[in-house]
Amino acid sequence: MGKFFTKATEQKTLFSAWRKIRSNGLRSTSFETRTGIEKFDRDAISNVKKIQRSLRTGKFEFEPQYGATVKKGSGGKRGIVMASVQNRIVERALLETLQEKSKFIKAVNSHPTSVGGVPNRSVPHALQMIDEAFRSDQTQFVRSDISGFFDHIPRSSVLERIAEDVDDDAFNQLL
Template identity: 30%
Template sequence: MMSILATAMQPETLDKAWNLLKTEHTPWSVTVDREQLQRNLMRHLLQCREAVLAGRYQPEPLRQFTMAKPDGKQRVISAQYLQDKLVQRALLIVLEPMAEAMFHHDSYAYRRGRSVKMALDKARERIRIGQDWLVDADISKFFDNIPLTPLQKKLKAFVKDADALNLIDKWLKQGAHSSSLFGTSRGISQGSILSPLFCNVYMHEFDQALADAHIPFVRFADDFLLFANDEATAQKALAFAGKRLTQMGLELHPEKTRVVRSSRKVIFLGEPLPQR
């Protein structure tokens, strides 16, 4: 059977990946701009493929810029060059179906065929049946705080291809961004094509722990709701989630996490929740 990396580098997979990226204006690499790429497109694509398969491929440095967050603070976004986007997109095409077979059905972010609307519909459905005491929670600096060593262990169990893992490790070692306080021991790039998948792989343990503890939930990346029939049960669910996340090297945002009864004053994913 062909390895994950070899499958990702098959001409048909690369062609599919390229078709998803070809309208972008991103430079190919530090030394090759978009115009130069178009003049020798096939040569650059083949050189990239050969370097990946030979183990010689080295990621380009991340391009970084800041974006204002709703609270007025700055978020550092790391953008990839097109060459890295192509290789990551090809890998994602192969890894995504494998991940979908594993992920919990109440995780909604970054998944094909799932949406904010679906997450909200599920939340409203749970509230309608009486699970209207909520843990309204947010994970603090989610992308920046994911610990890399535990993430790599989870990816090793999931990917099962040494060459693909070696390549993934090169990207992970770039860290979240150059201003990260943790260097490269924590944090993944928010602008990377594979980062959303890595987040869901990392959080799958949390989803499974909630399910095993019979705590109903809806999770959309670092935002999630836990549902209960009464306040005491919701408080227990909050304690369980907080402890589990701490074990995973993450923490709940103290100002964005609370136990509350559902009402139109409670906003989840930009929409008010119903009052039962």
């Protein structure tokens, strides 16, 4: 096991991921999401240890995900993918490990205009940047929150770029 896989599968990392997933899930408007979180939470310690064991023994498999549509504020609908609590915990642990250990991901996240999914940055940070730009007489902007943006990212290219930075076959295979 390489250092990335070891870090991602440590109990500390998995419990950190669980806390984030739990916090977000309990605020979800989705009944299925809240129910899944509450069920997992009944024996969270045992459940997280079970995930760790299956990861470290090479027996972990992502559970099937399913699609759903949710209403948008504008009246339309958008498609989302519903993942199990187990899947979300592992995905979050992978993300946290990349954000902490990958030079490539750190470089992307440290770009001054990166806000989505970046630790300690979010919508308020983005709005503050826009306010500052307008106050400094900049009156034009480019909208980058494009509908369906992530549907068109070449996944294999992204994974190849991460693999160049992350010399850990077990981690890259899981990712």
